[in-house]
Amino acid sequence: MTENKVNWTGFSKKSLEERISLLAEKQLLSAEHLDNLKHNRQLPLKTADQMAENVIGTHSLPFALAPDFLIDGKEYQVPFVTEEPSVVAAASFAAKIIKRSGGFTTVIHERQMIGQAVLYQVPNLRKAQNDILAQKAQLLVLADEAYPSIVKRGGGARCLTVDIKDDFLIVYLTVDTQEAMGANMVNTMMEALMPTLEELSGGQQLMAILSNYATESLVTASCQVDLRFLSRDKAKAQTFAHKIELASRLAQTDSYRASTHNKGIFNGIDAVVMATGNDWRAIEAGGHTYAAKDGQYRGLSLWTFDQKQQVLKGTLTLPMPVATKGGSIGLNPSVQTAHDLLGNPNARELTAVIASVGLAQNFAALKALTSTGIQSGHMKLQAKSLLLLAGAKETELPKAAALLLKTEHLNLETAQTILQNLRDETT
Ligand code: NDP
Numbered sequence: 294m295t296e297n298k299v300n301w302t303g304f305s306k307k308s309l310e311e312r313i314s315l316l317a318e319k320q321l322l323s324a325e326h327l328d329n330l331k332h333n334r335q336l337p338l339k340t341a342d343q344m345a346e347n348v349i350g351t352h353s354l355p356f357a358l359a360p361d362f363l364i365d366g367k368e369y370q371v372p373f374v375t376e377e378p379s380v381v382a383a384a385s386f387a388a389k390i391i392k393r394s395g396g397f398t399t400v401i402h403e404r405q406m407i408g409q410a411v412l413y414q415v416p417n418l419r420k421a422q423n424d425i426l427a428q429k430a431q432l433l434v435l436a437d438e439a440y441p442s443i444v445k446r447g448g449g450a451r452c453l454t455v456d457i458k459d460d461f462l463i464v465y466l467t468v469d470t471q472e473a474m475g476a477n478m479v480n481t482m483m484e485a486l487m488p489t490l491e492e493l494s495g496g497q498q499l500m501a502i503l504s505n506y507a508t509e510s511l512v513t514a515s516c517q518v519d520l521r522f523l524s525r526d527k528a529k530a531q532t533f534a535h536k537i538e539l540a541s542r543l544a545q546t547d548s549y550r551a552s553t554h555n556k557g558i559f560n561g562i563d564a565v566v567m568a569t570g571n572d573w574r575a576i577e578a579g580g581h582t583y584a585a586k587d588g589q590y591r592g593l594s595l596w597t598f599d600q601k602q603q604v605l606k607g608t609l610t611l612p613m614p615v616a617t618k619g620g621s622i623g624l625n626p627s628v629q630t631a632h633d634l635l636g637n638p639n640a641r642e643l644t645a646v647i648a649s650v651g652l653a654q655n656f657a658a659l660k661a662l663t664s665t666g667i668q669s670g671h672m673k674l675q676a677k678s679l680l681l682l683a684g685a686k687e688t689e690l691p692k693a694a695a696l697l698l699k700t701e702h703l704n705l706e707t708a709q710t711i712l713q714n715l716r717d718e719t720t
Pocket of ligand 1: 470471472
């Protein structure tokens with residue numbers, strides 16, 4: 294909705310109702326979406342029943358807000374859907390520090406999807422490759438004719454290439470899918486090309502489908518962190534910056550670490566991808582493939598300590614083919630609320646926000662890992678979750694959580710004992 298200066302300090306300490314009131318007061322949501330939040334309006338069962346097969350209900354997850362991201366000079370309040378404790382707190386912490394250091398800048402390299410049509414039993418691979426390339430212009434027209442509405446919207450088939458891999462002949466088509474992710478569009482186009490490709494190559498069709506390795510939809514988010522925000526003590530701040538750079542290097546050389554490094558990045562990315570109704574499997578698949586693009590699986594982000602400028606510089610590049618139209622985006626009320634919270638961005642802007650969130654999440658994780666460790670933050674929410682599981686009421690939580698955190702074994706049994714003891718004391 295409208296941009297409005299808000300002091301977000303203490304947002305996490307407010308009650309759920311107070312948080313929604315703040316959004317209303319600062320006009321950060323339309324009346325319709327405020328109402329959705331107030332009444333916790335979810336995906337209607339009847340709609341759910343049309344979206345997947347064998348539906349027997351709907352499944353809820355926490356819908357949270359990480360406020361105050363400064364991205365390309367604009368402020369965003371970012372909706373997260375996540376069940377994992379600490380993710381939102383970590384992102385909010387990083388957003389605050391990075392905003393004070395100048396915010397995020399992003400570059401969207403391209404925004405096109407790639408489809409592939411694969412043929413086998415091709416009698417002469419080289420000849421087939423040349424014959425298909427000779428018909429490139431006609432094939433692009435054929436692809437556009439298969440999905441004319443995207444052409445009317447300013448998109449459509451852009452480029453066609455042919456590769457020989459092993460004894461497969463693979464035709465790649467790049468498509469400008471405008472505001473959509475484009476899986477169905479691209480699949481329709483690829484299938485439409487198949488009969489002509491079979492004719493031109495003399496081969497058999499194996500499959501025609503979009504590739505989730507969206508190398509024509511890359512985004513880079515960058516930021517720098519002023520060392521003053523790492524620690525007031527200059528020497529300590531330099532040590533932190535140095536250790537974060539080392540952690541980033543470690544994720545470039547050790548795949549065991551790279552996997553967890555990237556999982557931390559996707560903690561943020563997936564949460565926004567899910568909140569905005571996008572296909573998180575597609576984003577994960579593309580991201581992890583990109584992480585292994587040179588044959589070794591590596592961390593997706595890089596951090597360097599610039600001694601001269603006394604700043605820590607971070608950068609993250611990955612495929613991010615997210616959409617603002619299509620799929621299930623228009624069907625779920627909380628997805629629409631998420632888009633509204635972000636100011637109804639277009640697909641490019643949403644791409645920039647999500648990549649920035651990934652970098653923020655990564656910074657917070659590396660900062661915690663190389664200083665206090667991540668368990669202290671995690672454990673506070675873990676204690677609450679265990680107590681809720683043990684049947685704690687909201688009023689019992691603060692005291693019970695404080696006691697649980699002091700115990701040696703943070704588990705359900707201890708949570709139940711603490712809760713019982715507290716109840717015995719009060720009766
Ligand atoms: P849709 O099939 O929903 O197509 C996009 C829809 O958005 C079209 O109906 C289009 O209308 C409409 N639209 C409205 N405005 C715009 C605009 N400005 N730009 C573009 N489209 C607009 O979705 P996609 O083709 O994007 O496919 C995504 C879905 O496919 C996701 O649900 C995904 O999970 C799923 N999927 C993913 C696969 C994968 O990742 N490998 C494989 C198969 C499916 P119109 O038709 O009038 O142009």
